Amino acid sequence: MAKAREEESLSFLLDEKLKEFVTKNVLKAKPEEYEEAVGIAKEVIVPLSKAVERSKKLVRMLLLGG
């Protein structure tokens, strides 16, 4: 089958990989296990997103520790 145009995009390929990881983690998860996984993602990503919005400098410190 011919390669779709998006398959030459590194972001697209990375996203496919991320989806594979998510599938591996939550396929056949019980509701409470899924809720826990989502809860962790929210606890990590939402504050980080707000930090990025507030200050790139602060994020640099968080991510690089300097």
Added chain:
Amino acid sequence: MTSNEKTVYLDGNVLLAASTLEDKLHDETIEFLDLVRQADWKLIIGTPILLELEQLLYLGDMGWFRLRHALATLPKYEVKVVEDDHRRVLELANLYLEEKVLSERYFANLLILASATLADADYVVSWDSRRMANKSVVSAVNRVNVNRKLREIEVVTPKRLSQIIKEEVL
């Protein structure tokens, strides 16, 4: 311009392409996001996308770098994170799986389709034209949605939605 505001749910590949300057799909993605802004439509993501972004944390420096840039895209385009009912999202994704919308290998895609349906999104936008923006997938999702008295959704590529906005909205 019409004042008919639509809600657009972004797939992870759209966020990643928007935040990566050198990506082949970057320019088209940015054009699409700018058009959505001009149309005054609402951009959202749900918790399955947060699950995806969290995985970047486990990919070392490159992952941190991509995560930081993807997150910077959210405020830039006023992308809101919707509060899903996680159990309903999981239940609906499992129903899509039972109805063979996609195989279990693509369960993360089913979570996104379920999250977008329950968030009342008008459009899901994805660069994946095989497993997301694909007529047979959309028909299969909407068969389940109609049976469940849920709203029908449209799944399109950013390129297609840019065209719709240019022709029908602006």
